[in-house]
Amino acid sequence: MITDVLLFIVFFVLLLLMAWPLGKYMAKVYSGERTMFDTIFLSLEKTLYRLAGIDAVREMNWRQYASGLFIFNLLGLAAVVAIQELQTILPWNPEGLAAVPFDLAFNTAASFMTNTNWQAYSGETTMSYFTQMAALTVQNFLSAATGMAVAVALIRGLARKTTKTIGNFWSDMVRSVIWILLPLSIVVSIIFMQQGMIQNLSAYVAVDTLEGGQQTIAMGPVASQEAIKLLGTNGGGFFNANSAHPFENPTPFTNLVQVLSIFLIPTGMVFMFGNMIKDRRQGYAILAAMLLLFSVSLGGLYASEIYGSPIAGHSGVSEPTNMEGKDMRFGINGSALFAAVTTAASCGAVNTMHDSLTPLGGMVTMLQIMLGEVVIGGVGAGLYGMMMFVMLTVFIVGLMVGRTPEYLGKKIEANEMKMAIIAILIPAVTILFGSAISVMADAGLAGLNNAGPHGFSEILYAFTSAAGNNGSAFAGLSANTVYYNLMIAAAMLIGRFGVIIPVLAIAGSLAEKRVSPPGPGTFPTAGSLFVLLLAGIVIMVGALTFLPALSLGPIIEHLLMLQGVTF
Amino acid sequence: MWKQTISALRLLLLLTVVTGIAYPLAMTGVAQAVFPKQANGSLVYVNDKAVGSILLGQNFTAAKYFHGRPSSAGTDGYDAAGSSGSNLGPTSKKLVDTVNGNIEKIRSENQIAESVSIPSDLVMASASGLDPDTSPEAAYLQVNRIAAERGISENEIRGLVTSHVQVRQFGFLGAERVNVLALNMALDRLK
Numbered sequence: 177m178i179t180d181v182l183l184f185i186v187f188f189v190l191l192l193l194m195a196w197p198l199g200k201y202m203a204k205v206y207s208g209e210r211t212m213f214d215t216i217f218l219s220l221e222k223t224l225y226r227l228a229g230i231d232a233v234r235e236m237n238w239r240q241y242a243s244g245l246f247i248f249n250l251l252g253l254a255a256v257v258a259i260q261e262l263q264t265i266l267p268w269n270p271e272g273l274a275a276v277p278f279d280l281a282f283n284t285a286a287s288f289m290t291n292t293n294w295q296a297y298s299g300e301t302t303m304s305y306f307t308q309m310a311a312l313t314v315q316n317f318l319s320a321a322t323g324m325a326v327a328v329a330l331i332r333g334l335a336r337k338t339t340k341t342i343g344n345f346w347s348d349m350v351r352s353v354i355w356i357l358l359p360l361s362i363v364v365s366i367i368f369m370q371q372g373m374i375q376n377l378s379a380y381v382a383v384d385t386l387e388g389g390q391q392t393i394a395m396g397p398v399a400s401q402e403a404i405k406l407l408g409t410n411g412g413g414f415f416n417a418n419s420a421h422p423f424e425n426p427t428p429f430t431n432l433v434q435v436l437s438i439f440l441i442p443t444g445m446v447f448m449f450g451n452m453i454k455d456r457r458q459g460y461a462i463l464a465a466m467l468l469l470f471s472v473s474l475g476g477l478y479a480s481e482i483y484g485s486p487i488a489g490h491s492g493v494s495e496p497t498n499m500e501g502k503d504m505r506f507g508i509n510g511s512a513l514f515a516a517v518t519t520a521a522s523c524g525a526v527n528t529m530h531d532s533l534t535p536l537g538g539m540v541t542m543l544q545i546m547l548g549e550v551v552i553g554g555v556g557a558g559l560y561g562m563m564m565f566v567m568l569t570v571f572i573v574g575l576m577v578g579r580t581p582e583y584l585g586k587k588i589e590a591n592e593m594k595m596a597i598i599a600i601l602i603p604a605v606t607i608l609f610g611s612a613i614s615v616m617a618d619a620g621l622a623g624l625n626n627a628g629p630h631g632f633s634e635i636l637y638a639f640t641s642a643a644g645n646n647g648s649a650f651a652g653l654s655a656n657t658v659y660y661n662l663m664i665a666a667a668m669l670i671g672r673f674g675v676i677i678p679v680l681a682i683a684g685s686l687a688e689k690r691v692s693p694p695g696p697g698t699f700p701t702a703g704s705l706f707v708l709l710l711a712g713i714v715i716m717v718g719a720l721t722f723l724p725a726l727s728l729g730p731i732i733e734h735l736l737m738l739q740g741v742t743f
Numbered sequence: 744m745w746k747q748t749i750s751a752l753r754l755l756l757l758l759t760v761v762t763g764i765a766y767p768l769a770m771t772g773v774a775q776a777v778f779p780k781q782a783n784g785s786l787v788y789v790n791d792k793a794v795g796s797i798l799l800g801q802n803f804t805a806a807k808y809f810h811g812r813p814s815s816a817g818t819d820g821y822d823a824a825g826s827s828g829s830n831l832g833p834t835s836k837k838l839v840d841t842v843n844g845n846i847e848k849i850r851s852e853n854q855i856a857e858s859v860s861i862p863s864d865l866v867m868a869s870a871s872g873l874d875p876d877t878s879p880e881a882a883y884l885q886v887n888r889i890a891a892e893r894g895i896s897e898n899e900i901r902g903l904v905t906s907h908v909q910v911r912q913f914g915f916l917g918a919e920r921v922n923v924l925a926l927n928m929a930l931d932r933l934k
Contacts, residue, residue, distance in 0.1 A: 179915045186915070224761075228753040243744075248751045255755060300824050314763035318755075346754065353758060358766065365770050372798055375774035375782045380824055383786075383793045385801040386927055387808060393784055393796055393823040400770040404762075417816075417826035420870035422798040423784070428917025485833035491843050493863040494880070500838060500867040501828045504812070504876035507911075507918030511870075529828035529870045538832070630832040652830030733834055742836040 180509035184474065187432070187513060188467075191439050198440065199447025199459075205355040206328045206348065207452065217354050224350055232350070235341035238684025241329055242677055244345035245322060249289055252318055256285035259311040260303070269304035270379035276302060283661035288312055290672035291319035291554055293405070293412030293524050293647035294664055296656040300394040300415050305377055312412060313401045317361075320408030320441075321352035323556030326676050327445055328452075330560050333683030334584050335453045337691045342683045356441070357408060364403035364437055372426035373399040398423055406437035409554040411524030411647045419514070419527040420503050431510045431527060435517045442521055442558040449559060453584060457702035462562055465710040469551045470520050473540050478512040480537035487740055501532025512537070519544040522554030524647025531625070531634065531650040535737055538650070539730035542637050545644035547718040548603060554645065560679045562710075565717070566701070567596040567682070569710045573699050582698060585691035592685060595678035602674035603643040604721045606667050610639035611725065619659035625652025628743030629736070633729035638664060643671035787928065795924055799823050800875040803927060806852070807892045809877075809885050811923040812864055813845060816872025828870045842866050853888045876920035879908045895933060903929055 204211050225232045236244070260276040263269055276284070280296055287294040288311070297303065303312065325348035332342045369375055374395060381393045398414045402424055405412060419425040419434060443463065450459025484497030502511045511528040518525050519541040530541050544551050550562040567581075567588055574581030574588070581588040614620030614635045624631040637650040642664045649655070655664065700706065774782035786793045795801050800811045802821045814820035815829040831838035845866035849855065865881040882904045890897040907926045911917055 179911065182915045220761075224754065224757050227757055228750050230750045230754060244747065244751070247748055248755065251748075251752055251755050255759070298825065298827075300826065309767045310759055310763035313767060314759045317762040318758065346750075350754075350758075353762065358762065361766070362770070366773065369770070369774045369778045369781055372781045372785050374784050375771050375778075376784075377771060378783065381784060381786070381793065383795050386789070386794050386924065386931070387801070387803055387805055389802050391795060391799075391801050391821065391823050393799065394826075395784060397767045397771055399774065399782075400767040415826050417828065417871040417873070420828070421826045422796075422871060422873055422875060426785075426798050428912040432916055487833055487839055488842060488863065488867070491839065492846055492857075492860050493842070493866060494860040495863070497863055498833060498867075499863040499869075500831065500833075500842075501870045503869045503871055503874045504864055504878060504920045505874075505917050507916075510917050527870065529830050531830035532828060532832055532838075532870075534833055625830050626832050626835050628834060630834055633832075650830070651828070652832075733832075737834050742834050742839050 180478070183509050184513065187435060190436055191443055194436070195440055195443035196447055198444035200451055202356060202444055202448040203451035205351050211355065213355060213359065221350055221354055225346070230346045232344055232347040234344060236344055237340045238329070238342055238680045241342055241345045242680045245325070245676070246673070248349070249322060252315055253285045253289045256288055256311040256315055257281045259307050260284065263304040263307045266304065266306045268306040268309070268377055270377070271304070273302060273304050279658045279661040280656055283665045286665040286668050287647065288315035288410070288412060289319055290645050290668045291323055291408070291410060291522065291557065292642060292645040292668045292672070293410045294642055294649065294668065295412055295647070296661055296664070298416035299413060305396055308401060308414060309397055313404060316401070316404040316408050316410040316412070317353050317357050318349070320357055320404070320410065320555045321349050323554055324352040324356070324441070324445070325349050325556065326679055327556035327559045330563055330679055330683040331449055331452045333686035334586065336687045337689065339687050340684070342680070342687050357404060360407050360440070361400070361403040364407060364433065365399045367433055368399040368402055368430055371430045373402060373430065374423045375399040403437070405525060406434050406523065407441060409438055409442060409521045409523040411518065413525060419525045420529070425527055428505055428507070428510055431506050431514065434525070435514055438517050438521045438523045438525070439552055441555045442552050445556060445559045455584070455702070458584065461702045461707050462566070462710070464707045465714070466550070466552050466562065468707065468711050469547070469714060470516070473520060473544050473551065474513065474516040477516045477537045477540040478509070480534045480540070481508050481512050483534065485534060485737065487737060487742065490740065498532070498534055501529030503527065515541050516544070518648060519646060520551040520553070522549040522557055522644060522646045524641065526648050529651060530637070530648055531652045535630070535730040535734035538633065539726060541648070542633070542640050542730070543718065543722070543726065545640045545646045546604070546607065546722045547714055548600060549644045549646065550714060557645065561675065564596040564599045564679070565710060565714050567592055568600065568717070569706070569713050570699065570701065572713065573709065577697070577699070579697050582692070583701060585693065586686050586689045587692070592682050595682045599675045599678040600717065603671045606643035606670050606674070607636070607639045608725065610643070610663060610667050611636045614639070614663065617659070619657065623654035623657060623660065625654070626743070629729050629733040630743065633733065636725055636729050639667055642667035645671050787924065789928065789931070796823070797922065797924060798875055799873045800923060803923065806888060808927045808930065809882055809889065809923050811877055812874050813866065813868040814872040815868045821873060823873055827872045829868045853884055855884065875922050875924060877923055879904065879919055879921050882921045882926065889930070899933070903933070
């Protein structure tokens with residue numbers, strides 16, 4: 177118990193110690209100020225622009241920014257499909273893995289391009305090393321960079337005044353990759369390799385086990401993909417078992433590095449926000465609301481897993497009674513922390529099978545995604561998602577006191593509110609309608625692994641994960657069917673671009689506005705009252721939208737578990 | 744629009760080369776030069792023949808070996824090219840039946856009374872299906888059986904387990920555990 181709390185405290189302290197300087201650094205990178213890495217990276221950046229024939233200086237309005245982003249992502253999607261279809265003739269396929277069926281290839285491409293990393297496939301039996309590297313690892317970088325670019329564009333919209341432009345998409349994209357994601361990935365991969373993560377291009381190794389049995393050991397370039405999988409809050413595992421696989425997460429120490437890597441950039445971006453708008457306290461307020469929500473989630477999830485399964489306890493196992501779906505080396509603390517972090521951020525890597533969590537523990541993971549992935553959230557996506565709730569909060573406060581809502585001196589008017597509400601509602605609608613259709617369709621019910629309310633939770637989780645661009649799963653659901661591959665792909669695309677486009681529209685309209693100096697009637701957005709209001713509104717919107725669905729799934733399952741009912 | 748698309752395609756290609764080819768290959772180079780053992784799977788050898796990876800669990804069913812956790816990887820468990828958990832939740836009847844069956848088996852194999860509770864990790868499947876570890880309690884519980892099977896004193900076997908208990912990393916990370924493969928290899932080296 178004491179070691180568990182110690183782990184959580186160490187996690188928070190290390191996170192803030194690393195994210196704070198990273199935020200300052202990222203603010204410089206996106207503002208084009210000098211950094212200590214310029215000597216190496218500037219020439220690489222210029223070479224890329226020259227070879228691609230890109231003008232990375234020209235300022236763009238929000239429509240130009242959005243169209244560049246859309247084209248670039250669409251091409252990325254096509255490339256990932258193409259590589260999967262051609263992997264038989266491409267290099268580094270020692271196991272001779274076949275071309276991926278089209279519906280699965282499309283699902284995977286949509287999944288990695290949208291930073292979801294939902295996986296309807298098992299890595300070790302489906303994807304060649306070339307596909308893992310040149311298709312999936314690449315999209316890990318690019319989808320993360322896309323999220324970061326959108327967040328930066330929104331911040332520029334808030335910081336600038338009376339202009340139509342919000343930056344240059346190509347420059348934000350390339351700088352995210354070269355100055356931030358790539359160097360961090362190199363450092364993290366090296367730590368992982370030292371601890372025992374594999375990194376090779378060898379064929380699978382067949383051994384005769386100590387007892388004389390056969391074991392074939394899957395290999396691959398794992399460490400390089402792992403680092404960006406976590407730093408970019410992507411979450412797509414090299415192997416089926418994701419970060420539970422000992423080659424993907426060999427020691428308790430790598431487990432700590434992994435959870436820190438997931439939160440590092442999204443947390444750093446909140447500090448960056450404060451730096452870029454030249455008012456750090458605004459950033460602290462947002463981060464405080466996020467960490468408040470996260471602490472409640474982590475505490476709830478941990479308590480539920482410690483409480484465990486009374487049914488198993490009754491069978492005669494000692495505590496902890498819910499070790500199903502958990503690996504020994506992480507302990508309950510390292511498992512609960514990972515599950516809370518990966519669903520708070522839109523990462524979706526897992527070191528624990530969420531399907532086997534206690535009903536309430538599983539509900540916390542689901543609820544964090546349902547809140548809109550704004551509890552820290554994905555790289556960039558967490559910040560811009562939370563900004564939509566900030567708009568909603570100042571709007572509601574404005575209604576209460578009868579003044580025009582303002583944020584950072586910008587008037588929040590009908591256009592911004594419409595866009596913010598669209599961005600908040602689109603994922604919610606996708607989750608509820610997707611689940612509703614699937615429980616009514618034979619194809620939707622065909623893939624269930626668990627019966628009773630837990631079966632409903634499997635479907636609800638799938639659409640939550642897809643629309644929230646998280647990518648974790650109640651993985652018992654057999655999702656590799658044409659029905660689920662296409663439904664989930666659609667949910668991921670709607671959940672991604674249905675938020676990004678309204679966010680960029682807001683960025684554009686905010687940039688055009690004048691800044692009015694704060695007056696006596698201005699509601700302060702840097703104090704503790706605002707922190708509580710913001711956190712409260714996030715919870716209220718989530719609870720109002722999803723409480724009925726959650727009641728039918730995890731809540732009733734919990735009550736039945738206490739009665740000893742099984743399905 | 745067309746010009747922008749061509750530029751975007753070129754940039755995608757260039758960034759694919761940087762992040763999808765150069766970066767993983769450079770890391771592979773570093774790994775093979777600096778951490779060759781880890782990079783190739785931390786394989787362990789008996790008489791110069793690889794018998795497995797120290798990081799991955801494997802099937803142990805013989806009475807003379809310590810047994811690991813149940814595994815849902817592959818059809819027979821511990822398929823290191825097919826990692827997987829059971830994905831069964833606490834209210835699954837299938838899970839409850841499986842756990843009850845495992846408990847009964849453990850009790851009869853090790854002659855444990857009904858009143859004694861069994862460590863949960865020994866009867867519940869891991870997340871990866873490749874968990875190399877059990878709890879120390881799960882290993883101690885098998886000492887009598889192995890001592891009888893091998894004709895070695897219980898104290899010696901118990902001491903061997905104790906020497907293989909890995910404490911929490913840096914004193915607070917993870918849980919105490921025993922690597923089953925390492926323990927069984929040491930067991931084979933006794934005498």
